[in-house]
Amino acid sequence: MNMNFNSGKVRPHLTTRSVIPENQETPIHFISFIGPVADTIFYRRNHFPYPILTPESFTLKISGSVDRALLFNYSDLLKLPSKSKRVLIECSGNKRAYFVEKVFGEQWENGAMSEGIWKGVSLKTLLELTRIKAGVSEVVFRGRDAGVKSSQYIHFERSLPIAKALHPDVMIAYEYNGKPISHKHGFPFRLIVPGWYGMASVKWLNEIILIKDNFTGAFQTDDYVYYFRNGKSEQVTTNHVNSTIQQPLDKQLVKSGAHNIRGIAWTGSGAVSKVEISFDKEDSWEPAKLEKTPKEYQTVSWSYPIEFKSGNAYHISVRATDSEGKTQPAEALWNKKGYGYNAIMHITVKAE
Amino acid sequence: MNMNFNSGKVRPHLTTRSVIPENQETPIHFISFIGPVADTIFYRRNHFPYPILTPESFTLKISGSVDRALLFNYSDLLKLPSKSKRVLIECSGNKRAYFVEKVFGEQWENGAMSEGIWKGVSLKTLLELTRIKAGVSEVVFRGRDAGVKSSQYIHFERSLPIAKALHPDVMIAYEYNGKPISHKHGFPFRLIVPGWYGMASVKWLNEIILIKDNFTGAFQTDDYVYYFRNGKSEQVTTNHVNSTIQQPLDKQLVKSGAHNIRGIAWTGSGAVSKVEISFDKEDSWEPAKLEKTPKEYQTVSWSYPIEFKSGNAYHISVRATDSEGKTQPAEALWNKKGYGYNAIMHITVKAE
Numbered sequence: 001m002n003m004n005f006n007s008g009k010v011r012p013h014l015t016t017r018s019v020i021p022e023n024q025e026t027p028i029h030f031i032s033f034i035g036p037v038a039d040t041i042f043y044r045r046n047h048f049p050y051p052i053l054t055p056e057s058f059t060l061k062i063s064g065s066v067d068r069a070l071l072f073n074y075s076d077l078l079k080l081p082s083k084s085k086r087v088l089i090e091c092s093g094n095k096r097a098y099f100v101e102k103v104f105g106e107q108w109e110n111g112a113m114s115e116g117i118w119k120g121v122s123l124k125t126l127l128e129l130t131r132i133k134a135g136v137s138e139v140v141f142r143g144r145d146a147g148v149k150s151s152q153y154i155h156f157e158r159s160l161p162i163a164k165a166l167h168p169d170v171m172i173a174y175e176y177n178g179k180p181i182s183h184k185h186g187f188p189f190r191l192i193v194p195g196w197y198g199m200a201s202v203k204w205l206n207e208i209i210l211i212k213d214n215f216t217g218a219f220q221t222d223d224y225v226y227y228f229r230n231g232k233s234e235q236v237t238t239n240h241v242n243s244t245i246q247q248p249l250d251k252q253l254v255k256s257g258a259h260n261i262r263g264i265a266w267t268g269s270g271a272v273s274k275v276e277i278s279f280d281k282e283d284s285w286e287p288a289k290l291e292k293t294p295k296e297y298q299t300v301s302w303s304y305p306i307e308f309k310s311g312n313a314y315h316i317s318v319r320a321t322d323s324e325g326k327t328q329p330a331e332a333l334w335n336k337k338g339y340g341y342n343a344i345m346h347i348t349v350k351a352e
Numbered sequence: 353m354n355m356n357f358n359s360g361k362v363r364p365h366l367t368t369r370s371v372i373p374e375n376q377e378t379p380i381h382f383i384s385f386i387g388p389v390a391d392t393i394f395y396r397r398n399h400f401p402y403p404i405l406t407p408e409s410f411t412l413k414i415s416g417s418v419d420r421a422l423l424f425n426y427s428d429l430l431k432l433p434s435k436s437k438r439v440l441i442e443c444s445g446n447k448r449a450y451f452v453e454k455v456f457g458e459q460w461e462n463g464a465m466s467e468g469i470w471k472g473v474s475l476k477t478l479l480e481l482t483r484i485k486a487g488v489s490e491v492v493f494r495g496r497d498a499g500v501k502s503s504q505y506i507h508f509e510r511s512l513p514i515a516k517a518l519h520p521d522v523m524i525a526y527e528y529n530g531k532p533i534s535h536k537h538g539f540p541f542r543l544i545v546p547g548w549y550g551m552a553s554v555k556w557l558n559e560i561i562l563i564k565d566n567f568t569g570a571f572q573t574d575d576y577v578y579y580f581r582n583g584k585s586e587q588v589t590t591n592h593v594n595s596t597i598q599q600p601l602d603k604q605l606v607k608s609g610a611h612n613i614r615g616i617a618w619t620g621s622g623a624v625s626k627v628e629i630s631f632d633k634e635d636s637w638e639p640a641k642l643e644k645t646p647k648e649y650q651t652v653s654w655s656y657p658i659e660f661k662s663g664n665a666y667h668i669s670v671r672a673t674d675s676e677g678k679t680q681p682a683e684a685l686w687n688k689k690g691y692g693y694n695a696i697m698h699i700t701v702k703a704e
Contacts, residue, residue: 010374013365
């Protein structure tokens with residue numbers, strides 16, 4: 001007989017968007033971002049099946065336009081000076097499902113993002129050990145995940161401009177929340193590019209190649225490009241200023257009485273400067289309370305206390321503004337592949 | 353170090369809609385309905401916290417307008433003649449999220465349904481042992497789950513008309529898929545009302561009361577009522593004829609080449625008689641292939657082979673018709689609480 005009577009415990013689960021490859025959302029409406037997000041509910045976004053672990057997985061090769069190519073193994077990396085940083089990672093397709101003119105692709109809602117503490121080695125430190133040649137323009141990062149894309153067998157590969165690669169906050173991480181990064185999130189090495197959308201933070205990082213040209217891999221010049229309505233295009237890079245209402249949910253029947261409207265806000269450059277809430281379809285705005293002083297590369301949790309009155313419906317909008325003066329638009333800038341959605345989020349709820 | 357390298361295994365999860373009380377969807381797009389659905393991914397729909405198990409949980413009392421009130425305990429029930437039946441259970445709020453004019457309440461998508469093998473005792477057998485008094489009109493079923501609703505502390509209670517209660521297929525189940533029903537799904541006893549929406553299949557069933565009046569509990573006369581636009585209202589009872597496309601997903605970028613469009617279809621009375629698919633926005637229809645001869649109370653899995661051509665977009669609609677001639681409408685009958693949605697499902701996909 002089933003005597004597991006502790007099973008009254010309720011856990012929010014990842015929301016499955018695809019099984020092959022695995023794409024699942026963080027259950028963002030049912031967890032807190034005040035502490036770091038647990039690895040087990042960190043969103044998963046893959047282009048290929050999970051790579052199989054081999055001895056080669058534990059090495060990191062740096063080559064190309066350098067005076068001294070280097071091969072690090074796992075224990076070498078762990079001996080180098082390290083740093084820990086709390087950093088959010090958000091998929092550039094986060095919120096794609098909300099484009100009014102629908103876009104093909106994974107229909108991510110609000111949960112293609114997570115945040116926690118990454119520990120690793122500064123990429124700058126490693127690159128400087130190689131003695132970079134003059135004229136290097138980009139650094140290519142190759143993951144061990146691979147498969148067929150547009151009839152070609154390729155690895156997941158992305159580049160950074162050399163200036164960004166040398167930014168002291170870019171790191172090669174080997175721990176998440178105090179433990180080795182799990183296999184599903186890039187074990188043993190994951191590039192972490194704070195402030196950029198998640199495609200830049202290459203998992204299962206295995207090779208770093210310095211080049212003098214522009215990298216033209218499929219995930220650089222085909223995917224992860226904004227193709228705008230006016231025919232122009234632009235690389236996807238920095239996270240847009242954004243916010244999400246975690247609770248209540250859109251179209252929820254809430255109980256009358258005291259509630260906290262709560263959520264998160266974030267930006268890719270600078271820090272969030274304010275979060276505002278509107279109850280009159282964005283005519284007037286009031287400040288939400290921030291949980292802490294907003295920091296670079298991190299979400300800030302916010303809340304707004306309210307008394308819901310039985311029978312009433314509420315239209316609730318939230319927008320974030322950052323220290324560079326950027327603010328969420330009423331409408332997201334439509335682009336063919338559906339990246340960077342950051343329109344003001346609004347919900348309606350009704351009190352019972 | 354994290355050496356769990358089997359973690360490349362991918363499992364679809366329940367989709368969380370609410371944590372208190374627990375409401376989670378079956379990951380319907382990522383599992384098969386050909387075999388019974390595993391208990392662990394069976395959708396969960398609760399009104400209250402899970403009831404705590406006490407000695408009283410193991411008894412079932414039948415009283416009211418009967419000559420002989422009865423009290424069964426768990427082992428009594430298990431000694432009575434039993435039967436097993438594969439039965440689908442679908443929440444009446446399944447697909448609520450798809451009403452064009454949005455409805456407040458849990459925003460269920462396609463996964464508020466599951467199907468498997470229930471084993472138990474015919475309700476009719478038990479009721480007849482009580483010698484039902486003349487004039488009994490309804491049978492009330494009380495679950496052990498309870499809480500505050502509209503300022504009153506109440507149990508989850510529902511009634512059936514006496515004729516329905518005496519239908520030989522209505523049973524008091526104690527096993528699901530060959531094991532005792534799990535705590536989250538009603539252990540030890542769950543009423544199973546084949547062909548009716550899930551609210552009728554009362555979990556943690558503890559008392560059965562025969563009455564001569566109309567039962568007016570909140571879950572009978574407030575919730576689970578169709579309130580139509582024309583001011584009329586009607587009790588929610590039989591499942592509507594319905595179907596869901598499981599794969600591909602709406603707005604999916606599919607690979608070019610051979611695919612199987614696949615899904616499920618079901619109805620509450622009679623059996624599915626055909627499933628049709630349209631590629632021209634419902635002007636013309638072609639038959640899908642049914643996995644087996646459709647049976648009463650069960651979904652039938654269907655498929656349609658197709659060759660997707662690179663660069664093309666496809667508009668795909670599916671509709672089911674049942675043996676009573678009922679067919680899915682182009683638009684669902686809107687009702688204030690959002691029950692019984694069964695409009696023709698359509699998706700668009702694009703081949704890469």
